[in-house]
Amino acid sequence: MSTDGAGVLERILTEDEAAILDAWNTALREGASLQGGRIREAELRTQAKAVLGQLRDALASNSLDADGEGFAPLRETLADISRSRAIQGFTPTDTANFVFSLKEPIFEALRRSADVDASTLAAGVWAAGKVLDRLGLHTMEVFLASREEVIGRQGQEIAELSTPVVRLWDGILALPLIGTLDSARTGVVMENLLQAIVDEEAEIAIIDITGVPTVDTLVAQHLLKTVAAARLMGADCIVSGIRPQIAQTMVHLGVELNVVSKATLADAFAVALKRTGRKVVRQQAPAEERR
Known part of the structure; x- marks a missing residue:
């Protein structure tokens, strides 16, 4: 048929x-x-x-x-x-x-x-x-x-666009994170950060988690892996953006990052400048520019 x-x-x-x-x-x-x-x-x-x-x-x-x-x-x-x-x-x-x-x-x-x-x-x-x-x-x-x-x-x-590595100063990098960290994204974060450390010959990397909604034991493990990898490349890490709610959650969970942390990115940047022997000084403008 x-x-x-x-x-x-x-x-x-x-x-x-x-x-x-x-x-x-x-x-x-x-x-x-x-x-x-x-x-x-x-x-x-x-x-x-x-x-x-x-x-x-x-x-x-x-x-x-x-x-x-x-x-x-x-x-x-x-x-x-x-x-x-x-x-x-x-x-x-x-x-x-x-x-x-x-x-x-x-x-x-x-x-x-x-x-x-x-x-x-x-x-x-x-x-x-x-x-x-x-x-x-x-x-x-x-x-x-x-x-x-x-x-x-x-x-x-x-994922690549959401993990930009920003050069703040000579030898100082910032990695602002937004959203939840999972295993796949941690791999992208780590790869981008390590490559930037090599390209910029960075001494300090600031990982800012202001945009991360929650930090539990799993997220903390991902952060520690990123910090450990950066240290193997010769760069110290500072974690910034830990809000009061996240700090309380981490204390209740018994999570320890074992890394220098600051409340804001500005505070972390100040620490990075101090570690690299730099400081920001306000310079008064000439009189003719103030008129």
Whole structure:
């Protein structure tokens, strides 16, 4: 039955290709993908024409195995479309409907064919459903994998951007932390800090946790790992930004950082300047500048 169904489907796509393509484009044009403004109509029509042509060519092998070699070019085209739509912000439904919306135009073409009896119609409908369902699943698999890759890459970029190392003075660095510290983010923090210590030949690194909502035993362990790594690179660390609430929590939990800590970044910077033999002196402006 699969061979007969493939032949019926190929013949319908060949004889009624223009009508099927027009109906499919109409369905796509009325869908959410085009109305959302994320893709131009001309691009959508080009994609539909390419997919329909490759589907017809794949069915020439009299096979309905959408995972077979004959469907490889079509799968690759659909994979490219899925990856681009994942980047463009399409929803899974929009992406899947690109393939599934082809069903109705094909079914209508089969029904319109004058020389199609009941058994032939059933074979064509069954063949179209089997092939398009599998191709639709393939499209979704690629789309979800691509979106996970995009999300992972964006998460890594956000983590890197959220841990900037600032040069406050010659040999003095500051690392302001915002948000919760976990194992993955600690790795990024440590890597950025150590690289900055090497690049700037820093003597002191100030880790400011003003933007860290809570400090528990796990967060303290991550901080201590960062401090220990910085010390191995020859830089002392100062922790700043410990608010009264965080100090009380740490005392109740019995957490000890075993590192110099200050309430504010300004206080920590003053300690760093003193350790490096520097001090900030207010200089009175000349009389002519004060007028």
